[in-house]
Amino acid sequence: MNNIPRIVIHVGAPKTGSTYLQKRLRADPAHLRRNGIYVPVLPSVAQMAGNAKLLATVLSKRPSLSFERIFPNIDVTRLRPAAIVSELLRDWRSDEEAIVLSAENFRPEHAGALRELLPTCRSCVVVLFVRRQDQWIESYFNQLTKTADVAEDLSSFVTRLCDTQGERFCRPDWNTHYEAWRHAFGACNIIFYDEARSDLFSAFLSAAGLPIVPDLIEVPPAQVSLNIHELAYLLALERPFSHADFVRHRVAGEEASKRLASGVRSILGEAEHEKLRQRFEASNHNLLTALGRANEPKLLQLTPSTRRCDLNEVYASDDYVRYRKLADEIFSARSLDSV
Structure with missing residues (x-):
């Protein structure tokens, strides 16, 4: 080396x-x-x-x-x-x-x-x-x-x-x-x-400062993000519940998503986006200045998403109602299997 x-x-x-x-x-x-x-x-x-x-x-x-x-x-x-x-x-x-x-x-x-x-x-x-x-x-x-x-x-x-x-x-x-x-x-x-x-x-x-290593094994990127239906489903669960039940709900939601596709959309509201901008915009500018990249503000520029949605609208949608019904059915079936 x-x-x-x-x-x-x-x-x-x-x-x-x-x-x-x-x-x-x-x-x-x-x-x-x-x-x-x-x-x-x-x-x-x-x-x-x-x-x-x-x-x-x-x-x-x-x-x-x-x-x-x-x-x-x-x-x-x-x-x-x-x-x-x-x-x-x-x-x-x-x-x-x-x-x-x-x-x-x-x-x-x-x-x-x-x-x-x-x-x-x-x-x-x-x-x-x-x-x-x-x-x-x-x-x-x-x-x-x-x-x-x-x-x-x-x-x-x-x-x-x-x-x-x-x-x-x-x-x-x-x-x-x-x-x-x-x-x-x-x-x-x-x-x-x-x-x-x-x-x-x-x-x-x-x-x-490390050397590029030739022929290193590639691994698939980790997939941990939830689509909008999976996220809404988990957030709506009535608490308290055991972690085992939570995991079964999560798996059921993932399985339902495979059958009923749903896109990934932003649920960050305008008020929350503005709060982030006010809290971190100056800090971002200071970081870019320290790195000599103040003329590249887009690197950390907070701009509202054009794919934003409201969770209440998601819950009221026919697509989510079908998704939730399927996820609940899968959860119930898996719960019976585990008995």
């Missing part, structure tokens, strides 16, 4: 191709390592795509609901970040290869603590993908709804991310992310999702 050995930290953000990048990094680790790139995996949480998600979770000391369901026996308040870092770095050949630590749940408040935990004798590169907040927040809300990590409408979710910090969720103030990681590590390399989406992996390698 011609480049100086280094530590590469991929800090997300979520909903910018993170799962795809993480799965591809782990698809053929031996081949990557022969090309000077080491991706360690902790056996206790190997099923997670991001190899440093446990570290980020322990730094927060507040796991997501999904994490608690998947790893009920892991008490993050009893784990030490230093011990996790030591395990991640244990087999790293620091004189001859780069190590990649990837977790889209790294937050700005983690930057200083992580810098202190990593060896200072090796250079570090931080990579952050960013995306315009109006498109990003719907995709993020979709994912959290699908995993049952949120149970609220999009309007209240937008308000929460605009007005509160909250360690469980990512706040899309990209300039704050950039400044925190730049301050702690000396630099933070930014990738604009919309510029790189045709080849996210190559964009990541380039920003990390």
Whole structure:
């Protein structure tokens, strides 16, 4: 490897191709390592795509609901970040290869603590993908709804991310992310999702200063978005319910969508869009200025969608009524099968 050995930290953000990048990094680790790139995996949480998600979770000391369901026996308040870092770095050949630590749940408040935990004798590169907040927040809300990590409408979710910090969720103030990681590590390399989406992996390698790896196994992009009927169906479920019932409803909704196609449309209202614009427009400008790209405002320009719809209109539509009936029938049949 011609480049100086280094530590590469991929800090997300979520909903910018993170799962795809993480799965591809782990698809053929031996081949990557022969090309000077080491991706360690902790056996206790190997099923997670991001190899440093446990570290980020322990730094927060507040796991997501999904994490608690998947790893009920892991008490993050009893784990030490230093011990996790030591395990991640244990087999790293620091004189001859780069190590990649990837977790889209790294937050700005983690930057200083992580810098202190990593060896200072090796250079570090931080990579952050960013995306315009109006498109990003719907995709993020979709994912959290699908995993049952949120149970609220999009309007209240937008308000929460605009007005509160909250360690469980990512706040899309990209300039704050950039400044925190730049301050702690000396630099933070930014990738604009919309510029790189045709080849996210190559964009990541380039920003990390890593070599392009020939013949690396490709993996399909993760499909986690819900179409408008699936989202409406999950949001309308009467609570409380068990997680097992929620999963059966979600699977039933997915199966109904295969039989009754529905497009993906925006449910971000004008008021919520304006709230995002007021909260993040100045921050976006500051980030673009810091990157020397202030003359390219469209990179993060928040513009209302022309495919916007109102959920109340969706619920009242004949298409949704047919969809809901089919999804409920599938759910009932699957529930009987499980008895």
